[in-house]
Amino acid sequence: MAVCVAVIGKDNSPKYILCLNPNQELQFHYRVHTSLDVVEEKLKATGDRDVRELYIGQLYSTEEHKIFGYVTNTRIKFIVVVESSNTSLRDNEVRMMFRNLHSAYTDVVCNPFYIPGDPITSKNFDNTVRRIMSGN
Amino acid sequence: MSVSKGLVDDVLFEFLHAELVSYVLNSSKDGKKGDVTSLEYIGFSSGYRIIERLTKEWPRFKDELETMKFICTDFWSSIYKKQIDNLRTNHQGVYVLHENSFRFLRKISSGRQYLEAAPKFVAFTCGLIRGALANLGLDCTVTAEIQQMPACKFHIQVQKN
Numbered sequence: 001m002a003v004c005v006a007v008i009g010k011d012n013s014p015k016y017i018l019c020l021n022p023n024q025e026l027q028f029h030y031r032v033h034t035s036l037d038v039v040e041e042k043l044k045a046t047g048d049r050d051v052r053e054l055y056i057g058q059l060y061s062t063e064e065h066k067i068f069g070y071v072t073n074t075r076i077k078f079i080v081v082v083e084s085s086n087t088s089l090r091d092n093e094v095r096m097m098f099r100n101l102h103s104a105y106t107d108v109v110c111n112p113f114y115i116p117g118d119p120i121t122s123k124n125f126d127n128t129v130r131r132i133m134s135g136n
Numbered sequence: 137m138s139v140s141k142g143l144v145d146d147v148l149f150e151f152l153h154a155e156l157v158s159y160v161l162n163s164s165k166d167g168k169k170g171d172v173t174s175l176e177y178i179g180f181s182s183g184y185r186i187i188e189r190l191t192k193e194w195p196r197f198k199d200e201l202e203t204m205k206f207i208c209t210d211f212w213s214s215i216y217k218k219q220i221d222n223l224r225t226n227h228q229g230v231y232v233l234h235e236n237s238f239r240f241l242r243k244i245s246s247g248r249q250y251l252e253a254a255p256k257f258v259a260f261t262c263g264l265i266r267g268a269l270a271n272l273g274l275d276c277t278v279t280a281e282i283q284q285m286p287a288c289k290f291h292i293q294v295q296k297n
Contacts, residue, residue: 010273052195052196052198053195053196054195054196071196072188072191072192073187073191073194073196073197073272074187074188074191074271074272074273075273102192103192105188106188106189106192109185109188109189110185110186110188110189112185116184116185116271
């Protein structure tokens, strides 16, 4: 379903990034990085009722990819990249992906051995992300 | 069944906290008796982590005051099973949380006799509030004031930068 999932910290540093195809990792780093400006923009926009929702919708799309974003109350950003050719993907499926991702992330943070702000190395988190990417 | 289970949970949390206080204070280095810094830090990191879970299903906070209201209601009741009794603010970054019957002081005999023992029972909570707010993006200092147990006031001063 998704081709890349990224977790970006408060200070916009990458905490975790996983791509379906490891050869394209650099390209996805670039895509995720570019999308962060759109995230900031969406967060700044006020007066919109949707702005209070954690899911901030599609950030931008290119010929190959669609990029979706989600920002937690604690300013952690989740970015999911989906192939544009995947037209069957519905909005609530994307929301579901983010919700699962957020649950997995809270589990990581609540682990006393994880120091907040460090890159995520948890195997459990890794497995959950892989499951989300494959679409179950 | 679920009611009695809840009560047991409550007591366990109080025991754990009491034990934490006595362990931390007894294991601190000599000459620094009554040093509550590490208690405060344990509170900080607990608050920092737990807020991630508590705000998961919550819409984004509009402003500072809304964040404080969340601390006084949902955050407080999920930890202390009651809400803060009164919240006051000068709208310039100072917030005072009035707690009429603070859970960690409720079991200590009220009045002034044990007043000097009180700080160690509020240090964890000060850290907890500070940690939660820090993760929500508000750097602040939290102090507690106790005049008559079991009432307690938490002063939150948000650092403007």
